Amino acid sequence: MIEKHAEHLDGIAALAERYDVFLLDQFGVLHDGQRPYPGAVEALSALKRAGKTVALISNSGKRAEPNERRLLKLGFEAGSWDHFVSSGEVAWRIFTDMAREGTLPAGTRCLLISRDSDRSAIEGLPLVLTERGDDAELVLIAASEGDRYDLDHYRGLLGPAAARQVPCFCTNPDRIMLTAVGPRFGAGEIADLYERLGGSVTRIGKPFPAIYEAALALAGNPARGDVVCVGDSVEHDIAGGQAAGVATALVLSGILADSGDLAGLFDELDAHPDYMLDAFRWR
Structure with missing residues (x-):
């Protein structure tokens, strides 16, 4: 039943042949909070070498800069992403506007x-x-x-x-x-x-619209057919990407690593990925 909804891919090289803009989750896709997943550092760098626009989009309450520092500390290559959009960053900008307007x-x-x-x-x-x-x-x-x-x-x-x-x-x-x-x-x-x-x-954050609007604006408001959202959460990444009108890819290395009835979860949340990958690796 899963195959009915999603095409299984061996790696993101296949996605790079089809899409120009990548909205990537970090936790559960690139790393587990302690170390990168095998092949993730190389795959992220390969995306940039392939000329893709990469926006990391994360439900992190921290602002973008401390998140980027952690990625570098974990061993990800500087310059292997174009933008980092965290829910904390989006919220900070909302609060800044509220303070300027006098509502905060x-x-x-x-x-x-x-x-x-x-x-x-x-x-x-x-x-x-x-x-x-x-x-x-x-x-x-x-x-x-x-x-x-x-x-x-x-x-x-x-x-x-x-x-x-x-x-x-x-x-x-x-x-x-x-x-x-x-x-x-x-x-x-x-x-x-x-x-x-x-x-x-x-x-504020995935699957809600503001964080996708911010990421897509930074990416130059590309045609939605040129964009793919990659994440490990059906509730947040797949549902959010689907609502934003972009293709979605579910990576099974994070919170769903030991999950059973994925098809039932897709139906329950009415969120069906276009693609599935066992891990975020190039091939």
Whole structure:
């Protein structure tokens, strides 16, 4: 049944023969957060040598620059991508515009949910950090530390803010994340918890339109038939790329590495990839 929906390819060289613009996920496609997948460094460089436009598009609550630094540290070649578009970067630009327009007042108290004390999501914004949900005026869920805490930790932190209907933004809608100790709940699951606690959430990132609009604009607004979106999540990469009107390729090296009924998942989410690859490699 899977073959009915998707053409299986041995590597992205076959996609390079058909498309000029690549929107690539990073986690689960290029690397697992600790190291590159076998062949991924070489495949990314080969795409650029083939003259393709490469935009990395990631549900990372961090801004583009720290994400790019990490790729270089992991061994990816400088210049092997043209643009990096993270949901954190898109959100930062939205907040910057809100501050300029006066809809985000200076001194707004922000409860930031991030990872490893990362503050890049709010650098340069007129926000004052708070660690308390009972006096927050804005909640920003940029990342999860689900490998350190359970959901009860976040329930206690966020409950008072949700009860007061404090506006919440989630800049990483992924419900599952890959960690050194295996899959854990992601920032998207924390956002779902905030809603269950009575709050409302604005999600920025895949599969929502703003991040694709930003990436395609940076790529020069190409014809949609010239673009392919490559990722490891049906819910985010395939559904989002499909909604953006571009071709999609599902890589089975990430969160779906041990998945069973993929056809059922495609039907459940009404998101069917055009292509499937076992890994992000050239051939």
